[in-house]
Amino acid sequence: MRPKKLQAHCLSFCAAVTKHHTGEDEGAFPALAKQFPELKPVLEELAHDHGLITMMLERLEQLDFTDPEDSLRELNGIEAIIESHFAYEERKIIQALNELNAPEWTADQPKFLHKT
Template sequence: MSIPDGPGERLAALGDELIEIHTWLREELAGLRADVERQLDGRGERPRRLKAHCLSFCSALTRHHTGEDGGAFPALAGSFPELAPTIAKLEEDHELISVVQHDLERLLEGMAAEPDAAEVARVLSALDGLTAILESHFAFEERRIVTALNALSAEAGTAESLLGLPAPNGA
């Protein structure tokens, strides 16, 4: 990879940064699931800490999807009108993910100070559902828009302004 030195060039391509953000979100979700499994086995964090971890993940996911909806998707639609059906599908996914996410948050908010195995199993099931939807969504998004994101110039914006989060490596 050559070092960008002209106007409109960026150090890291947006599509590559999108993949980094998705990788980080996948890792965070896997860590959260492991925390819930430990809770189910009786070796986990206190429920309050588990709730905080989950709500932190959900907040990052919401920032990412809100950033895409308000930043990357309009930029892509302006530069690549042929992506309109793909963008519409991704926006529908975001709405579905938001519903699943809110259901998980409600489960966590209602979690007892000392949750029983059934309560923790419901949270684990909700996480599994969220994981399945996110994996499908991330894979589709990566297949369909990474190349177009990589083609956007630096004037389109930063990873944070277009994707809702900075790339985890600080690029």
């Protein structure tokens, strides 16, 4: 893939991940913490991961994508932490997400649930 095309794909990916994490931090996690207070430490850890991922994505956005080794190193690092983050998130909160009672989301669906 050419550097400009790869860069465009990466920027789209960064935007999608940021939207997802912002939605979790501002919508899903507070709702989960309210209904499942025992999950607060897990939710705090996941929010902390979001901060780390944000820093990595910001670094990726600054990358010029002309050095294949540098680009691959950054992409591999992001891939590793995101895969680990999602696996941990699924193990720890998927059941609570499935049980989450948020009737207000039916009438006024949060932006992070909208498909773009």
